[in-house]
Amino acid sequence: MPKGDKFIALTIYLKKCGMDELKMSFSEIEKIIGFKLSDSAYSYPAQWSNSESQSFAFGWLNAGYLTRQVNISEQTVEFVREEVYNSRKRENVSKRVTQPKMATLPVADAIRCIRTYFNETVKDTHGRYLSWQHCYNAFILNRSNVDENTFDYLALHLAFYLASWGMYRGSSFLLQKDYKVHIPIVKIIMEKQYNPLVGITAEELIKNKNLDLLDEVSTRIRKAYAEEMPSFNGVINNATDTLVTKILLGTLGCVPAYDRYYVQAVKQYGISTGNYHRESVKDVAKYYLTYKDDFEIVRAELSLHGAEYPTMKLMDMCMWQVAFEKNK
Known part of the structure; x- marks a missing residue:
């Protein structure tokens, strides 16, 4: 079956409507296609992404449309013609958030680094860069x-x-464990209360209620590993900031991975302190908002x-590449 045939009725409807943009309710779409949308479509905006990895998307992509905004609470989605969307991108007339005074990384350099990183991702169809995409999806x-x-399946994805x-290098406690050590962490991450963190936007990430969730899930991840049998006698399993944030990036897409390269870049350009806490997360989100239109x-x-790339994955790619090039 050609891609999108299951949703051919939606494709036909959009082609016939002749509108540059339109807003539709989920129930209207169900009437057109003749069956109920998946539960995920009612819960996660990512299910409405313009990614060809999801057959659902071909319902509008084959008609020359893109989704622009999904409102899960109102159960509505906005479609816009691709040529109209691209024209507005070029105009780039939206207002920008005022740039933080200390941030000195030019947006042109940031975007070049994101593209360079992404080009490495697609260069090798079996390269390690794709492991984030596989895990996140x-x-x-x-x-x-x-x-x-x-849970078992996701723990294996997370481990790889x-x-x-x-x-899993040298002194890491994970080197002494099998992949099932991650199952308690997977169960925590999959709890519904953390749904607001899934692919979270920069606007939402700076809100205290979501930063509270981020603090909570980070603490619970550390505690879950610490409660496992120690890998080394008398030494509690210590989930470092790097490990915790890599997990959150690969499963929820809500923070960059605070590894050596990321920390180096954000400190060098005055974007944040480089220590993992709510204020540094808020700082990188504000940097994104400074150049939101471009990003x-x-x-x-x-x-x-x-994959639907979340905002914080872009910041992770950007800072990693910035520091990688600096250290060549």
Whole structure:
């Protein structure tokens, strides 16, 4: 079956409507396609992404439309013609948030670094850069599944992603464990109370209620590992900031990974202190908002290839590449 045939009725409807943009309710779409949308479509904006990895998207992509905004609470989605969307991108007339005085990384350099990193991702179809995409997609697509088999499956994904990015090296307590050590962490992350953190926008990330959730889930991850049998006699398993944030990036997409390169870059350009706490997370979100129009253009482009890239993944890619090039 060609991609999108299941949603051909939506494609036909959009082609016939002739509108540059339109807003539709989920129930209207269900009437057009003749069956009920998935539970995930009612719960996660990522299910409405313009990514070709999801057959659902071909319902509007094949008609020449893109989704622009999804409102889960109102159960509505806005569609816009692709040529109209691209024209508005070029105009780039939206107002910008005032740039923080200390941030000195030019947006042109930031975007170039994001693109360079992404080009490395797609260069090798089996490269380690793709391990984030595989892990993140697995967690996004299975958030409504809470059975033991799913937890086991996601723990295996998480383990391989972490191994790809150096979390099983030498002195790490994880080196002495099998992948099932991550199952308690997976169960925590999959709790519904953390849904607001999934692919969170920069605007939402600076809100205290969401920073509270971030603090809570980080603390619980550390505690869960500490409660496992020590890998080394008398030494409690210590989940470092790097490990915790790599987990959050690979499963919820809500913070950058605070590894050596990220910390180096944000400190060098005065974006944040580089220590993992709510204020530093808020600082990088504010940097994103400073150049939101520019970053959203590249985010939309990247999200057409395999995954809906959250804002904090872009910041992770950017800072990692900045420091990597500096250290060459």
